Amino acid sequence: xxxxxxxxxxxxxxxxxxxxxxxxxxxxxxxxxxxxxxxxxxxxxxxxxxxxxxxxxxxxxxxxxxxxxxxxxxxxxxxxxxxxxxxxxxxxxxxxxxxxxxxxxxxxxxxxxxxxxxxxxxxxxxxxxxxxxxxxxxxxxxxxxxxxxxxxxxxxxxxxxxxxxxxxxxxxxxxxxxxxxxxxxxxxxxxxxxxxxxxxxxxxxxxxxxxxxxxxxxxxxxxxxxxxxxxxxxxxxxxxxxxxxxxxxxxxxxxxxxxxxxxxxxxxxxxxxxxxxxxxxxxxxxxxxxxxxxxxxxxxxxxxxxxxxxxxxxxxxxxxxxxxxxxxxxxxxxxxxxxxxxxxxxxxxxxxxxxxxxxxxxxxxxxxxxxxxxxxxxxxxxxxxxxxxxxxxxxxxxxxxxxxxxxxxxxxxxxxxxxxxxxxxxxxxxxxxxxxxxxxxxxxxxxxxxxxxxxxxxxxxxxxxxxxxxxxxxxxxxxxxxxxxxxxxxxxxxxxxxxxxxxxxxxx
Numbered sequence: 055x056x057x058x059x060x061x062x063x064x065x066x067x068x069x070x071x072x073x074x075x076x077x078x079x080x081x082x083x084x085x086x087x088x089x090x091x092x093x094x095x096x097x098x099x100x101x102x103x104x105x106x107x108x109x110x111x112x113x114x115x116x117x118x119x120x121x122x123x124x125x126x127x128x129x130x131x132x133x134x135x136x137x138x139x140x141x142x143x144x145x146x147x148x149x150x151x152x153x154x155x156x157x158x159x160x161x162x163x164x165x166x167x168x169x170x171x172x173x174x175x176x177x178x179x180x181x182x183x184x185x186x187x188x189x190x191x192x193x194x195x196x197x198x199x200x201x202x203x204x205x206x207x208x209x210x211x212x213x214x215x216x217x218x219x220x221x222x223x224x225x226x227x228x229x230x231x232x233x234x235x236x237x238x239x240x241x242x243x244x245x246x247x248x249x250x251x252x253x254x255x256x257x258x259x260x261x262x263x264x265x266x267x268x269x270x271x272x273x274x275x276x277x278x279x280x281x282x283x284x285x286x287x288x289x290x291x292x293x294x295x296x297x298x299x300x301x302x303x304x305x306x307x308x309x310x311x312x313x314x315x316x317x318x319x320x321x322x323x324x325x326x327x328x329x330x331x332x333x334x335x336x337x338x339x340x341x342x343x344x345x346x347x348x349x350x351x352x353x354x355x356x357x358x359x360x361x362x363x364x365x366x367x368x369x370x371x372x373x374x375x376x377x378x379x380x381x382x383x384x385x386x387x388x389x390x391x392x393x394x395x396x397x398x399x400x401x402x403x404x405x406x407x408x409x410x411x412x413x414x415x416x417x418x419x420x421x422x423x424x425x426x427x428x429x430x431x432x433x434x435x436x437x438x439x440x441x442x443x444x445x446x447x448x449x450x451x452x453x454x455x456x457x458x459x460x461x462x463x464x465x466x467x468x469x470x471x472x473x474x475x476x477x478x479x480x481x482x483x484x485x486x487x488x489x490x491x492x493x494x495x496x497x498x499x500x501x502x503x504x505x506x507x508x509x510x511x512x513x514x515x516x517x518x519x520x521x522x523x524x525x526x527x528x529x530x531x532x533x534x535x536x537x538x539x540x541x542x543x544x545x546x547x548x549x550x551x552x553x554x555x556x557x558x559x560x561x562x
Contacts, residue, residue, distance in 0.1 A: 085175035114430030117199035131212035139219035143236035146227025166308030176220035207284035281335025290327035389528025457561035459541035
């Protein structure tokens, strides 16, 4: 009788390095296709693109400031990244949910290699985000009214805001074997950004630790005044993503020297990026902000057209044509010597606090009027009001509401010199709950109730007849002492009686 002995069962030898790499890349391709076609990712991508492509943009969107547009691409990318984080986490936990973890013990790839494949699988989704950013920015840059310069690093921040959450989703899947961890992490992500990091009062280096930092002030700034450490912030996001990937590989059993070296290098880059972000802005940027705010004439380019000289920061000179169109229309409606009166339009910024500043613009010198760094839509009405005030009053110093004929004349000129002026005038009043107000670049022009009623009646009259009366009676209408009743009589309408509310106004 012959005894039969069974050979001992041994685990298959580790795959050669080249074969292991090919297997990792093959798995990464499969997981990438699954991630791109995941219902959550598809729904978020469609919603994102629909928002960007939906028709009906506001008139001011025709005049984009590109150093603001590059930052505006980031919030949508962050939202898409949080969705990808949940989908990537679900992909990592798929075998755990299906109870197939045990089968991977006899597969070619080790757990840490499968983790590498999951990390690599998010890259095509990041590429999709980069293409969306490129399309969004290019569409804005190609508009005829676009001004300014975008930042490559600000644009790179958007795709990195997909990469970081996605890799964190893989890390969570290797550390916490529960599907609810990623949605909770997404909520915590948003809470940390919107409640803590977005506060302008937060310490600079702490704000630099946030994935995205919002600096939305009252008005755009020239690009050389921003002082945002966009390059360091992009490095911070990239290094944090690499650190999270190394952590996920290590949590899966990867203990090699390459993993440790990668983690240490990424950690050093994170620390350096945080430190250098906290050092911004530089002394040169602070000095440039000071000059642009207090003595803009030193850094502006000027063009004289007729009786008006237009001075703008170099990036904004393409808008001079638009300013001239509105200013010439106001002059054409005026009468007497004011049609040729010399004026200087000077663009102004309040840049001392950087892009998050909300300080008001200071009044221009006599003979000058202010243009801001925004244009389109209601900004045209505001600029027209600024030109009208320059012709009628002569300066921008606030002395109270102009309660007589001058206020009626300024508002009528502004409305008639602006495309769709009546609708914008009504919309401004509705938005701020104060009918009869125009937000001129420096100080708003307010109308009391009776002057507002006169304007409403003038707008209902044939505009040709009103325009002829304005020219014929310009000297009296623009005189400081002319009353609202006299203005109404000269223009062929009636003024309501003064009310108690009217008498409460501080009149200039």
